[in-house]
Amino acid sequence: NELLLEVEDLHVEFRTSDGVANVLNGVGYSVHAGETLAVLGESGSGKSVTAQTVMGILDMPPGVITAGAVRWRGEDLLTASEERRREVRGSEIAMIFQDALSALNPVFTVGFQIEEQLRVRLGMSKKDARKRAIELLDTVRIPAAERRIKDYPHQFSGGMRQRAMIAMSLALDPDLLIADEPTTALDVTVQAQIMDLLGEIQAERKMGLVLITHDLGVVAEVADRIAVMYAGRIVEQADVVELFRAPAHPYTAALMDSLPRLDLKGQTLETIKGLPPSLLDIPPGCPFHPRCKRAEARCSEEVPPPHGIGFGRTSACHFAEEVVNSRA
Ligand code: SF4
Numbered sequence: 642n643e644l645l646l647e648v649e650d651l652h653v654e655f656r657t658s659d660g661v662a663n664v665l666n667g668v669g670y671s672v673h674a675g676e677t678l679a680v681l682g683e684s685g686s687g688k689s690v691t692a693q694t695v696m697g698i699l700d701m702p703p704g705v706i707t708a709g710a711v712r713w714r715g716e717d718l719l720t721a722s723e724e725r726r727r728e729v730r731g732s733e734i735a736m737i738f739q740d741a742l743s744a745l746n747p748v749f750t751v752g753f754q755i756e757e758q759l760r761v762r763l764g765m766s767k768k769d770a771r772k773r774a775i776e777l778l779d780t781v782r783i784p785a786a787e788r789r790i791k792d793y794p795h796q797f798s799g800g801m802r803q804r805a806m807i808a809m810s811l812a813l814d815p816d817l818l819i820a821d822e823p824t825t826a827l828d829v830t831v832q833a834q835i836m837d838l839l840g841e842i843q844a845e846r847k848m849g850l851v852l853i854t855h856d857l858g859v860v861a862e863v864a865d866r867i868a869v870m871y872a873g874r875i876v877e878q879a880d881v882v883e884l885f886r887a888p889a890h891p892y893t894a895a896l897m898d899s900l901p902r903l904d905l906k907g908q909t910l911e912t913i914k915g916l917p918p919s920l921l922d923i924p925p926g927c928p929f930h931p932r933c934k935r936a937e938a939r940c941s942e943e944v945p946p947p948h949g950i951g952f953g954r955t956s957a958c959h960f961a962e963e964v965v966n967s968r969a
């Protein structure tokens with residue numbers, strides 16, 4: 642399948658009054674058409690900032706891109722004109738967010754917001770735009786679309802708003818959708834429905850999907866590949882089956898051990914000790930070493946670069962091979 646997005650060695654700092662926060666420290670991933678990449682990490686690990694950099698919506702300043710490339714079908718977006726970036730945004734790469742209320746404009750009807758994109762960006766007539774907007778609401782399974790299209794965002798439930806935002810993101814028929822914690826604010830049942838919907842839409846349209854989440858549980862069912870982020874780095878990248886079979890990084894292993902399992906009754910869940918580091922003061926060597934059960938002396942001195950360990954996997958641990966073998 643076609644290679645759509647390539648993020649390469651991306652470095653981003655935030656220059657704050659407290660000093661320089663090293664928010665991204667060499668992030669790289671790629672997404673092909675028809676593929677779902679889950680980007681997994683705790684809050685502050687850099688998953689949203691990476692997405693915002695890809696979309697060209699990073700707040701600059703305080704954000705500064707100090708190195709790296711974002712290639713869209715081979716074209717570097719970081720050096721592209723603002724006009725070209727606006728073209729790509731929405732019509733080729735679209736993004737949805739955790740909070741649909743902030744993405745939707747409260748003073749306009751849901752229908753108007755979808756139709757406006759179709760009229761302004763695609764030059765559709767009012768009538769055609771209305772027809773297409775109703776189709777889009779149908780696609781995301783909003784019942785009685787012809788009536789609900791005249792509602793304002795606040796008249797929708799949380800789940801329906803999320804569907805409306807998905808409909809809006811599909812209006813220009815993007816090839817890649819970036820979903821930043823799209824279900825985090827919803828209750829569990831609605832979460833599952835929205836994830837199913839995203840999965841179906843992705844498969845039907847053979848879109849690329851980047852699913853940003855802090856929830857390893859969500860990832861297993863929908864992702865083809867997973868990139869695990871920690872302190873502005875990707876510490877492990879693997880096919881989902883391989884990763885669940887045996888993690889190749891102690892951080893991934895720790896995340897898995899803190900996941901409740903249905904097949905183990907009366908288990909004690911292990912939590913990861915300590916907190917993620919401050920990005921103003923990332924520990925030397927492996928950034929995970931103060932929390933790592935496997936750490937050795939070398940870990941606080943040498944930064945482990947991501948390296949291939951077979952099956953298209955990478956791990957940024959000095960002992961990746963041992964870790965994966967011990968868990969297999
Ligand atoms: Fe742990 Fe060392 Fe591997 Fe880092 S490099 S994850 S500290 S074992």
Ligand code: MG
Pocket residue numbers: 684685688689821822
């Ligand atoms: Mg975030």
